[in-house]
Amino acid sequence: MKKIITAMLEFFISLRTAVWLLCGLIFFLFAGGFIMPAHEEFQALHTTPLFTWLGDNAPGVTWWLYGSLIVLSLVAANTLICSIEALIKKKSARAWLLVISPQIIHAGFLFILLAHLLSSYDSFQGMAMAREGEQLSLPGGITMAVDRIHTVMDPRGFIREWAAEVRCSGGGQPAAGGMIRPNEPLFHGGLGLYIKTVKVEPYPLALIQVSRDPGALYALIGGIFFLIGICTLLLLKIRRESPQD
Amino acid sequence: MESLPVWAALLSSFLYLAGYRKIAPVYAGLACHGGAMAYRGLQIGRLPIIGPHDTLFFMSLSIAFFAVAITYKQTNRLRLLYPMLLLAVLFTGLSLAYPPHDSPLPPILKTFWFESHVALSFFSYALFGIAAVLGGLYLIRQDPQVEVLQYKAILVGYCFFSAAMIFGGIWAFYAWGTYWLWTPKELFTVILWLHYSLYLHARLRPAWAGKPAVLLGIFGFAIVMFTYLGVSLFMKSSHSF
Numbered sequence: 001m002k003k004i005i006t007a008m009l010e011f012f013i014s015l016r017t018a019v020w021l022l023c024g025l026i027f028f029l030f031a032g033g034f035i036m037p038a039h040e041e042f043q044a045l046h047t048t049p050l051f052t053w054l055g056d057n058a059p060g061v062t063w064w065l066y067g068s069l070i071v072l073s074l075v076a077a078n079t080l081i082c083s084i085e086a087l088i089k090k091k092s093a094r095a096w097l098l099v100i101s102p103q104i105i106h107a108g109f110l111f112i113l114l115a116h117l118l119s120s121y122d123s124f125q126g127m128a129m130a131r132e133g134e135q136l137s138l139p140g141g142i143t144m145a146v147d148r149i150h151t152v153m154d155p156r157g158f159i160r161e162w163a164a165e166v167r168c169s170g171g172g173q174p175a176a177g178g179m180i181r182p183n184e185p186l187f188h189g190g191l192g193l194y195i196k197t198v199k200v201e202p203y204p205l206a207l208i209q210v211s212r213d214p215g216a217l218y219a220l221i222g223g224i225f226f227l228i229g230i231c232t233l234l235l236l237k238i239r240r241e242s243p244q245d
Numbered sequence: 246m247e248s249l250p251v252w253a254a255l256l257s258s259f260l261y262l263a264g265y266r267k268i269a270p271v272y273a274g275l276a277c278h279g280g281a282m283a284y285r286g287l288q289i290g291r292l293p294i295i296g297p298h299d300t301l302f303f304m305s306l307s308i309a310f311f312a313v314a315i316t317y318k319q320t321n322r323l324r325l326l327y328p329m330l331l332l333a334v335l336f337t338g339l340s341l342a343y344p345p346h347d348s349p350l351p352p353i354l355k356t357f358w359f360e361s362h363v364a365l366s367f368f369s370y371a372l373f374g375i376a377a378v379l380g381g382l383y384l385i386r387q388d389p390q391v392e393v394l395q396y397k398a399i400l401v402g403y404c405f406f407s408a409a410m411i412f413g414g415i416w417a418f419y420a421w422g423t424y425w426l427w428t429p430k431e432l433f434t435v436i437l438w439l440h441y442s443l444y445l446h447a448r449l450r451p452a453w454a455g456k457p458a459v460l461l462g463i464f465g466f467a468i469v470m471f472t473y474l475g476v477s478l479f480m481k482s483s484h485s486f
Binding site: 015016018019022023025026029030032033036037042045046115116119123125154160161162181182183184185192194209210211213215216219220223224226227230231233234237238241 | 349351352353355356358393396397400401403404407408410411414415416418419420421422423424425426427428429432433435436439440442443446447449450452453476
């Protein structure tokens with residue numbers, strides 16, 4: 001048993017493992033990059049959590065995603081074990097920042113993986129058209145009222161800018177309201193409320209998108225870790241690096 | 246006056262080509278190139294980074310700028326710089342083959358996160374292009390200093406590219422309600438990011454150091470070009486031209 005654990009640890013600590021796992025992951029994603037545009041089934045992935053979607057579709061279309069998930073699990077284990085080993089082994093190293101910065105990058109990467117895992121289980125997206133004064137019932141017992149739709153037309157008669165005044169209540173949250181515009185959603189009870197587009201004829205109508213992305217915060221934390229780590233590594237390595245032979 | 250940026254682009258390319266023996270025409274070309282970009286921005290009232298015409302031109306300017314910066318203080322500077330400038334001239338030529346996109350931006354693109362996402366992406370593409378040129382020079386000259394320069398270009402490019410991906414994710418969250426979209430462009434972007442992650446890890450292994458890592462650095466630019474032009478032109482995606 002001890003031998004098996006030692007062999008597994010040696011496998012996961014190895015940089016060679018990381019290199020070949022990355023090669024494997026690139027292979028699966030590369031295959032997916034050509035399979036995805038050829039199959040209409042992938043359109044549903046925009047509105048369905050990945051793990052639900054995987055269960056609904058044939059392995060002929062999804063095999064590369066299963067392959068990627070398996071390799072990503074191994075990459076995550078490899079990253080975690082390598083980072084722990086580096087921190088234990090080199091805790092007394094003089095160039096402490098040089099040791100710690102790749103581990104900050106690894107932590108960022110693991111947060112981003114966690115974000116994708118959470119989003120793959122429990123994300124949600126829905127759309128509905130709403131008139132001025134109409135109320136929409138949203139998940140979690142939330143009600144959204146569209147009070148007013150604003151548009152700005154350009155000289156050629158096209159709608160150049162649009163916005164909507166909305167109010168939200170329910171879902172165990174205090175009532176909230178405000179103006180939503182492209183890139184300026186309203187967040188209420190874990191949901192994001194977005195205005196996608198509007199129509200003015202025959203009456204003002206807004207296309208409202210409702211989204212929940214439980215991984216978003218972890219992706220942001222991961223991104224911040226990743227950037228801090230890579231910038232520190234860059235500053236330290238750019239001057240130290242010299243020819244290898 | 247509308248064709249001024251085109252003439253300035255042609256003049257900058259001519260000056261780069263004239264910089265074979267002296268650095269002065271290269272600086273003049275860079276000033277002219279930057280001026281053309283600024284004038285185009287003033288013409289359309291925004292950062293000119295939409296569509297193949299403007300993005301290829303922005304990439305060409307980024308290549309020239311980083312080429313001048315990265316070769317600063319290098320011995321035999323012009324021998325390193327000139328092939329990179331040829332790459333910049335190639336992209337200027339390609340940009341002129343496409344019509345400019347002059348229409349106003351849709352509201353979804355009017356945000357700092359979008360502009361920084363695109364600008365950082367093209368900074369990284371430019372550095373990956375420079376790294377590919379340096380890789381080619383290493384294969385010809387076998388100079389270890391050139392290999393180190395390739396590594397530095399990739400490391401800086403990787404830093405910009407990571408920031409571009411993170412900024413793109415923030416923009417996507419504010420625009421579409423999710424930081425990740427299942428489209429070929431996003432997938433190839435991740436492949437590109439993984440490829441350079443592979444380069445940075447593989448270069449640490451004795452078996453991959455030297456020529457194999459240099460070849461990875463060259464091949465990476467082929468993925469850049471496919472991700473940027475191939476996917477945008479031929480596959481349905483959130484980034485289609």
